[in-house]
Amino acid sequence: xxxxxxPIKVKDWKSDVKPIWCPGCGDYGVLNSLLKALSDLxxxxxxxAIASGIGCSGRFPAFVxxxxxxxVHGRALPLATGIKxxxxxxxxxAVGGDGDAFSIGGGHLPHxxxxxxxxxxxxxxxxxxxxxxxxxSPTSPIGMERKASPYGTYDAPLNxxxxxxxxxxxxxxRGFSSQPRELTELIKRGVQHQGxxxxxxxxxxxxxxxxxxxxxxxxxxxxESHDPSDRMAAMQLALERTQYLGVFYExxxxxxxxxxxxxxxKAGNHLTLEKLLERFQR
Amino acid sequence: MPVNDMVIRIGGESGEGIVTIGExxxxxxxxxxxxxxxxxxxxxxxxxxxxxFQARISDKPVLSQGDEIDVLVSLxxxxxDKHIGExxxxxxxLYDSTDVxxxxxxxxxxxxxxxxxxxxxxxxxMRGRNLVMIGAMVRLFGLPLDRAEQMVRRRLGRYKDLLxxxxxxxxxxxxxxxxxxxxxxxxxxxxxxxxxxxxLVMTGNQALAxxxxxxxxxxxxxxxxxxxxxxxxxLAKELPKVGGAVIQAEDEIAAINMAIGxxxxxxxxxxxxxxxxxxxxIEALGLASMTETPVVMVDVQRAGPSTGMPTKTSQGxxxxxxxAGNDEAPRFVVAPSSVEDCFYxxxxxxxxxxxxxxxxxxxxxxxxxxxxxxxxPFRLDQIELFDRELADLAETDTYERYKITxxxxxxxxxxxxxxxHHTAEGLEHNEKGNPNYTPQMHQAMMEKRQRKIETARQQxxxxxxxxxxWGDDDAAIAIMGWGSSLGPVQEAMxxxxxxxxxxxxxxxxxxxxxxxxxxxxxxxxxxxxxxxxLNLRGQFARMIEHRYSRELIRDGIxxxxxxxxxxxxxRPVEIYEKIVEVAxxxxxxxxxx
Numbered sequence: 001x002x003x004x005x006x007p008i009k010v011k012d013w014k015s016d017v018k019p020i021w022c023p024g025c026g027d028y029g030v031l032n033s034l035l036k037a038l039s040d041l042x043x044x045x046x047x048x049a050i051a052s053g054i055g056c057s058g059r060f061p062a063f064v065x066x067x068x069x070x071x072v073h074g075r076a077l078p079l080a081t082g083i084k085x086x087x088x089x090x091x092x093x094a095v096g097g098d099g100d101a102f103s104i105g106g107g108h109l110p111h112x113x114x115x116x117x118x119x120x121x122x123x124x125x126x127x128x129x130x131x132x133x134x135x136x137s138p139t140s141p142i143g144m145e146r147k148a149s150p151y152g153t154y155d156a157p158l159n160x161x162x163x164x165x166x167x168x169x170x171x172x173x174r175g176f177s178s179q180p181r182e183l184t185e186l187i188k189r190g191v192q193h194q195g196x197x198x199x200x201x202x203x204x205x206x207x208x209x210x211x212x213x214x215x216x217x218x219x220x221x222x223x224e225s226h227d228p229s230d231r232m233a234a235m236q237l238a239l240e241r242t243q244y245l246g247v248f249y250e251x252x253x254x255x256x257x258x259x260x261x262x263x264x265x266k267a268g269n270h271l272t273l274e275k276l277l278e279r280f281q282r
Numbered sequence: 283m284p285v286n287d288m289v290i291r292i293g294g295e296s297g298e299g300i301v302t303i304g305e306x307x308x309x310x311x312x313x314x315x316x317x318x319x320x321x322x323x324x325x326x327x328x329x330x331x332x333x334x335f336q337a338r339i340s341d342k343p344v345l346s347q348g349d350e351i352d353v354l355v356s357l358x359x360x361x362x363d364k365h366i367g368e369x370x371x372x373x374x375x376l377y378d379s380t381d382v383x384x385x386x387x388x389x390x391x392x393x394x395x396x397x398x399x400x401x402x403x404x405x406x407x408m409r410g411r412n413l414v415m416i417g418a419m420v421r422l423f424g425l426p427l428d429r430a431e432q433m434v435r436r437r438l439g440r441y442k443d444l445l446x447x448x449x450x451x452x453x454x455x456x457x458x459x460x461x462x463x464x465x466x467x468x469x470x471x472x473x474x475x476x477x478x479x480x481x482l483v484m485t486g487n488q489a490l491a492x493x494x495x496x497x498x499x500x501x502x503x504x505x506x507x508x509x510x511x512x513x514x515x516x517l518a519k520e521l522p523k524v525g526g527a528v529i530q531a532e533d534e535i536a537a538i539n540m541a542i543g544x545x546x547x548x549x550x551x552x553x554x555x556x557x558x559x560x561x562x563x564i565e566a567l568g569l570a571s572m573t574e575t576p577v578v579m580v581d582v583q584r585a586g587p588s589t590g591m592p593t594k595t596s597q598g599x600x601x602x603x604x605x606a607g608n609d610e611a612p613r614f615v616v617a618p619s620s621v622e623d624c625f626y627x628x629x630x631x632x633x634x635x636x637x638x639x640x641x642x643x644x645x646x647x648x649x650x651x652x653x654x655x656x657x658x659p660f661r662l663d664q665i666e667l668f669d670r671e672l673a674d675l676a677e678t679d680t681y682e683r684y685k686i687t688x689x690x691x692x693x694x695x696x697x698x699x700x701x702x703h704h705t706a707e708g709l710e711h712n713e714k715g716n717p718n719y720t721p722q723m724h725q726a727m728m729e730k731r732q733r734k735i736e737t738a739r740q741q742x743x744x745x746x747x748x749x750x751x752w753g754d755d756d757a758a759i760a761i762m763g764w765g766s767s768l769g770p771v772q773e774a775m776x777x778x779x780x781x782x783x784x785x786x787x788x789x790x791x792x793x794x795x796x797x798x799x800x801x802x803x804x805x806x807x808x809x810x811x812x813x814x815x816l817n818l819r820g821q822f823a824r825m826i827e828h829r830y831s832r833e834l835i836r837d838g839i840x841x842x843x844x845x846x847x848x849x850x851x852x853r854p855v856e857i858y859e860k861i862v863e864v865a866x867x868x869x870x871x872x873x874x875x
Contacts, residue, residue: 017716049697051543061705062716067697068705069546071539072569078503078536082543082551083697085527086501090547090697111532264522271523273496273662280482280492282313282656 001091001191002047010039017062026177026203027056030124031063033180034093037187038064048091051079053105055097056130056205074105077112080119081256088257091191092118098125102138102158113169113196118255120190124177124203125160127211134208146208161238161248164198165231171197172234172249176219177204178212182245189247195255202243215243222246286316287340288423288469289348291368294361296324296333299412303355304335305654306437307416311339312483312656314429314473319344319769320654321851324508324593332364337654339471344655345769349855352469353423355415356382357398366391374467376419378411394422394463401454409444410451417455422463424470427456482657486621486650486766489657490580491516493628494552496660498667499578500526501551503540505533505559508592509648510582513554534559538566541577545570546706548696550632554580557599558589560643564606567641571611571731573706574684574692576635576642576670578628583647585849594849595648597765597816603643604794604825610728612735614642615794619750619768622657624650626747627791629665633745634792637668638691638734645793647816649851650766664746670694675701682713686726690733739795749800753786754779758809759864761787762801764822767814767852774857783865793822796829805833810864814844814857 013035021027038048048066052058054073061068067090071079080094101109101123112119128144129135135148139160143152164172171193175183183201190197202219204211222244226233234249254262290307294300301322308318321336338348350370356362356377362384369375371389379395386393396418402411413434420430431449438448484492491513494502502521504514518528526549531537537553544551555563560581570577583599585591603615614634618627627644635642673681673693683704685692692713695702704715710727712718742748750768753760753775761771768789775785788804790797805811813823820843827834827841834841844860846852 045703046700047698049547059709059717062707065703067703069543069573070705070707070709071542071573072565072708075535075539075566078531078539079543079546081529081536082501082503082540082545083547085529085540086544086547086549086551087697107532108536111536115529260522260527264525264527267519267522269523269525271520273492276492276495276520276523277482277660277662280484280488281659282309282315282478282481282483 002044002089003042004044005042007039007042008045010035013038013045013065015063015065019063020059021056022207024206025056026126026205027124029177029180030122030183030201030203031060033183034122034187035064036180036184037191040184041188041191043091047089048093049083050093050095051076051083052095053100054131055100057095057097057100057124058131060095074100074103075108076100077105077108077119077121081112081115081117084117084119084257085260088118088261092120094119094121096121096123097130098123098127098137098139099129102160106138109164110167113164113167113198115256116170116195116253118195118257120187120197120199122187122199122201123160124201126203126205126209127157128205128209130205130208140209159238160200162235165235165238165249169198169249170195170251170253171247173197173199173247174243174245175199175201176215176245177201178216179245186247193250195253219243219245222248285470286472287338287342288352288471289336289338289350290353290355291334291336291351291365292355292361293332293334293365294357296331298357300333300335300357303412303416304337306433307419308337308339308654309437309483310416310420310425310430310433311471313433313478314425315476315478316341316471316473317344317656318483318654319347321347321649322652332360334365341472341474345773346854347851349853355419357415358382372468374469376422378415392468396455396458401458402451405447405450405454407447407451410447413448413451414455417452418459421456421459422467422470424472426473430456480659482659483654484621484657486624486646486653487513487582488516489621489624490554490628490644490646491520493625494578494632495520495524496625496662496665497629497632498550499552499632500524501529501541501544501549502526502553503529503531503537503544503551504553504555505531505537507556507559509584509651510554510556510559510580513580534562535566538563538577538579542566542570542575545575545577546573546696548698550576550636552578552580554582556582556584556592557586557602560599560602567613568607568611569708570641571613572708574639574731575706576639578631578635578642578644580644580646582651583645585648591849593648595816595851596847596849597647597767598821598847599645600764600793600817600821600825603645610732612640612731613794614638614640614738614792615645616642616792617645617765618650618791619765619789620657621650621653621655623747623791625660629667630745630747630792633668634738636670638738639670639694640734645765647766672696672699673702675699680714683715684711684713684727684730686713686730689737690730691737735795739798742792742795742797743799748792749788749790749797751788751800751804754784755786756807757784757786758868759783759785759861760805760808760811761785761857761861762811762813762822762826763789763815764793767816770852770854771814771857773854774861777854777858778861783861785861801830802833805830805839806837808839809868810840810842812842812844812857812860812864814846814852814860816846816851818845818847820845
């Protein structure tokens with residue numbers, strides 16, 4: 001992690017591109033918490049890269065004064081994996097929504113987790129598709145009636161925390177866009193964690209599925225007694241109806257890029273093309 | 283029957299060592315100074331199934347797998363029954379006499395029985411059966427025993443405790459042939475007395491992977507798929523040794539997006555796949571084009587559509603490579619035509635990608651990928667690598683990633699460069715990279731991206747290995763083609779020319795942008811252009827007709843498609859016969875006129 005002697009102020013982390021989110025959208029809170037975390041960690045904007053996919057979260061990189069990549073739907077994690085592998089000095093984020101992360105991009109999550117690529121993945125979960133104007137998402141409650149589900153949904157919602165725990169992610173946490181101070185701390189811990197950090201952020205959609213009151217009612221701080229190295233206990237908490245906010249799980253196995261560096265050393269890391277071609281000479 | 287040009291086929295069950303026998307034998311020939319060219323068919327089964335290994339060995343450069351089979355090697359009855367119909371009259375059958383009963387007198391075939399099992403058992407080493415057969419082949423066809431021993435040490439030396447027995451097996455077969463086959467066979471090889479010229483022996487996929495390393499590729503992300511997988515396997519072993527990394531991705535979509543991410547972060551990056559995988563990568567191809575991120579995508583084509591025939595060859599992905607994707611996303615398409623060319627075209631591919639910040643598709647195919655060929659040493663000193671143009675950030679306070687320029691190329695900033703922040707943006711964007719949907723901006727950016735194609739088309743005229751052109755300048759009949767059919771075309775033409783026909787040929791190696799200058803010059807004055815392709819619709823022929831319709835109509839040049847879609851490469855005779863047919867047609871027409 002490359003840091004500066006003096007932090008860059010939050011307002012200077014903010015780019016001159018204005019978010020197009022609806023007034024009251026939870027994503028504003030997530031953006032501000034992330035900017036605050038960048039500033040608090042004294043990160044260097046030249047060494048920060050943010051990858052995103054499609055959805056209300058897609059333009060996120062453009063709002064931050066750092067390097068960004070706004071890719072196609074669901075592929076923020078592969079982009080982030082490529083970025084981090086090519087230049088391990090960078091602090092790399094991936095951002096997305098529940099559709100991007102758990103539906104179209106759902107196939108990448110287990111592999112980023114088990115690969116333990118050192119990326120902080122912030123998923124803004126509003127339990128609906130907002131950008132396409134209100135269709136049920138993989139985390140929508142059963143029975144949701146929308147234009148695409150006029151008779152109510154039948155599919156059971158996913159449990160992202162339980163899912164990612166079972167994928168073997170080395171850092172699993174949940175935050176809430178209405179609790180910016182706590183969320184900033186979670187993001188900072190996620191960045192400091194060496195490995196794949198998954199942060200689900202409850203981030204309500206005021207326009208198509210206003211869950212502010214519901215989230216307030218159903219969330220609770222992580223029990224102080226919880227030991228984040230205890231994966232079984234983390235799983236138990238993840239399966240409760242109460243949506244706990246905080247760090248569920250953390251372990252410290254080496255991240256993907258460290259493994260790659262070790263592998264290069266083991267392999268020799270000094271081969272020339274001439275030497276390699278000798279093997280094919282007749 | 284010519285000395286020093288023989289086609290040998292080995293057929294049998296997969297797992298019997300057919301390929302081992304073939305690969306070791308051709309390498310002995312190559313290391314003795316001969317030129318080799320192999321052709322393999324793979325069974326669809328994971329274990330078992332019928333496998334064919336065919337090699338052509340000659341003292342001159344070999345350009346195709348040949349037209350007929352001179353020698354059949356059979357280790358069991360099935361391997362005999364399945365292939366004997368293709369052995370030419372008077373051809374030789376070398377077989378394990380314990381397991382195979384050939385039909386005596388059939389087509390004048392000459393029989394060479396070797397009691398392989400018995401010999402192996404005599405030294406209590408049944409694992410040495412294949413080497414007994416190789417030993418007999420070495421002696422019968424006139425290759426030097428010391429070269430054979432060297433090759434066995436080189437290929438099997440890692441099993442140290444077995445090496446003495448392996449060498450003994452080789453010698454048993456060799457001595458058996460020496461004692462029992464005292465008459466010189468009708469077909470044999472004569473390695474050059476001066477020994478082996480300097481050269482390389484490798485497969486198409488190995489040459490592609492080596493080309494990538496030579497071109498500075500340091501990140502490879504891929505997903506296993508026949509027949510591209512061994513590119514990933516090769517690089518998984520070698521890339522870490524040059525400071526690079528291979529990621530086996532969870533699917534092709536992840537693979538291409540990882541490569542794009544890595545390139546964005548400053549590394550030369552690639553992926554390799556086959557048609558089904560390339561189909562999955564198309565959305566990201568558009569992303570690379572839109573965000574102007576260099577990336578190289580190899581497509582080792584196989585017969586399709588859908589899952590098709592993964593172990594059979596095709597040139598059916600040309601349209602996919604040229605046109606696939608939503609709206610219009612410029613990309614480059616490159617097609618190597620031989621094992622040697624695989625190496626050089628990878629360098630062209632990376633140079634195109636980096637210089638013009640674009641995705642590049644490299645079209646290889648299933649016949650080229652596993653083929654072992656001898657090729658001249660790579661001219662490493664002549665390789666020129668072009669770096670992407672980086673922004674001079676000291677000179678500006680507001681960096682514009684997508685600055686509109688005359689060439690279409692905008693200087694890049696990569697993460698880590700001070701003051702170069704921007705978002706590589708898949709939405710339509712302005713020069714800074716911020717989302718922008720105005721009609722003017724979209725038009726300007728569409729034109730900017732497309733302009734890079736025209737810039738490249740002009741600059742490419744000065745690059746090496748962009749087209750290959752040969753034959754009679756004044757010929758009325760021309761052949762145009764692309765990719766791995768170049769060898770069979772060269773051979774067919776040589777045969778036709780020897781018989782007095784005049785033919786000229788041109789193979790562009792870069793198919794997008796088409797080298798218009800060279801092609802317009804080439805087609806001028808022709809009467810007919812034969813275009814052989816391993817696809818049904820004649821994808822390249824249609825492209826030629828479309829692009830050069832004015833010249834073709836004005837000058838009355840006829841395009842004659844020769845299409846084969848059987849999962850197999852061209853045999854030279856198929857192209858030769860087309861040349862003769864077209865020549866006769868032109869003669870008849872000239873008389874009528």
